[in-house]
Amino acid sequence: MRQHVLRRATTVFLAAVLLGCAVGGLRLDELLPADALLVGEQHDDGAHHQLERDLVQSLAGRGRLAAVALEMAEQGTSTAGLPRAADESTVQASLRWDGKGWPWDAYGPAVMAAVQAGVPVLGANLPRERLAAAMQDASLDATLDGAALESQREAIRAGHCDLLPASQIDPMVRVQLARDRTMARTVADAAQPGRTVLLLAGAGHVDPALGIPRHLPPGLVARPVLLPPSAAAPGTDHCAELRRRWHGRSAG
Incomplete structure (x- = not known):
């Protein structure tokens, strides 16, 4: 496995990284x-957003935070x-x-904690005006090996609750790959030694x-931290909501 990929996917239980207490043996x-x-994160899990704010404050307080990069804002934007x-x-x-x-209300506390600490917040996601080009860019298919590419197709199918026509699967996969690659470049460009x-x-x-x-460059040490759903996470049926909007759009 390439050097920058964590040797094991890290699952951090909520508040463990903040308080320094061992939860699952992790600090x-x-x-x-x-x-x-x-x-x-899970986007609608409020406890995840609280953790993110406190993580910003903890890293900034140690003088270790180089930047905060966000999926929620487009690459090229910055504080x-x-x-x-x-x-x-x-x-x-x-x-x-x-x-x-x-x-x-969900992301503002983490963003403002960074700004108040003098740490730049960077938009990291693929700009909207590049979406159409990404959908048609077949070269993106080669950024994953065959097995991983098929897994990404399955993830796109499941994430859209099997509502996408087959003809839209590959274009949506390419958008996902383009977003991942854009966020990886933002992270790599913001990296600073010792931070x-x-x-x-x-x-x-x-x-x-x-x-x-x-999509990160070899030698860049990145730790994926996958947050599990908290007890307070809403039990939203995302597929039911997506089907309602999908059928409503079709009927219109």
């Missing part, structure tokens, strides 16, 4: 040193150059924050077998 100190911590006292509206404008897709880039993204993007770790 923040056991994840460091690392050029990057890749935190894979670099903003004063520590910047208000939330200024920070959102710098990141071109889309409140429709990503609720600021850690913290990436916040959905768990699928952080998957060591399929996601961002596969």
Whole structure:
């Protein structure tokens, strides 16, 4: 396995990295040193967002935080150059924050903790204007080996609750690969010797077998941290909601 990929996928139980108490035998100190911590969240799990904020504060307090990179904002956006006292509206404008897709109430605390610590927050995701080109870019298929590419296809099918037509599977896989590659480049570009880039993204993007770790340069030490659902996570039936929206769009 390439050097930058964690030797085992790390599952950190909530609050373990913050309090230093051993949960499953893991501590923040056991994840460091690392050029990057890749935190894979469940987007609607409020406890994950609390953990992310506290993780920002913990790393910044140690003087170890190089940058916070976000799936939730597009590559090319940044809070670099903003004063520590910047208000939330200024920070959102710098990141071109889309409140429709990503609720600021969920991510704002982690973002503002970084800004107030003087740490840049970087948009890491593929810009919208590049989505169409990514869908048609067959060269992206070669960024995973055959078995991993098929696993990514299955993940896309399952993630869309088997609603996608077969003709849309490969284009959507390419979008996923392009997003992973873009986030990996953002992390690599932000890396600093002796410090850690913290990436916040959905768990699928952080998957060591399929996601961002596969696109990082050799020699960059990245630790994927996959957060399990908390007891407070909502029991939302995402497929039921997706089917409702899908059929509503079809009927319209």
